[in-house]
Amino acid sequence: MAADHSFDIVSEVDLNELHNAIVQAQKEIVQRFDFRGTAAAIEPLNTKDKLITLLADNDIQLEAVIQVLITKMVKRGVDAKSLDRQKIEAATHKTVRQKIKLKNGIDRETAKALQKQIAALGVKVRVQIQGEALRVVGAKLDDLQTVQTALRANPPEVAIQFDNYK
Numbered sequence: 001m002a003a004d005h006s007f008d009i010v011s012e013v014d015l016n017e018l019h020n021a022i023v024q025a026q027k028e029i030v031q032r033f034d035f036r037g038t039a040a041a042i043e044p045l046n047t048k049d050k051l052i053t054l055l056a057d058n059d060i061q062l063e064a065v066i067q068v069l070i071t072k073m074v075k076r077g078v079d080a081k082s083l084d085r086q087k088i089e090a091a092t093h094k095t096v097r098q099k100i101k102l103k104n105g106i107d108r109e110t111a112k113a114l115q116k117q118i119a120a121l122g123v124k125v126r127v128q129i130q131g132e133a134l135r136v137v138g139a140k141l142d143d144l145q146t147v148q149t150a151l152r153a154n155p156p157e158v159a160i161q162f163d164n165y166k
Helices: 015-031 059-075 108-119 141-153
Strands: 005-010 051-056 083-090 096-102 125-130 133-138 161-163
Touching: 005 141, 015 059, 051 059, 059 083, 059 096, 108 125, 108 133, 108 141, 125 141, 133 141
Parallel strands: none
Antiparallel strands: 005 133, 005 161, 051 096, 083 096, 125 133
């Protein structure tokens, strides 16, 4: 009997790539004419709390700072779905601040929704929830590739990666 093949569905953020994206966004903000003389800034990544803090003069400018960050993240291969934007709050000197938490791991609700989505495909695979990840096991590699293709075509609300392909 042939051994079963498997892969894991995980949701992780590459902190090194995110740090590089933040540094590039900071450089662009300093150089852009529309941000000159303003409080627009991105503070360095807080790796302990997995937190990014953005500053701007107003909500519109804050949205522009976020778009610069997201553009740099996409170029570095970091999914923007991993950002959990918090409430905009007032800061000192009539500026606004927004903290962005990084989503790590797949929560139970999303995992169950992914299980149902995979089951609806009609391929012969087993899906097991393992903490903040899902393990997909099947006898045929083609079935596993079908699952991956379907999830790429119709992605969930969280950023996902495929890991431990065996």
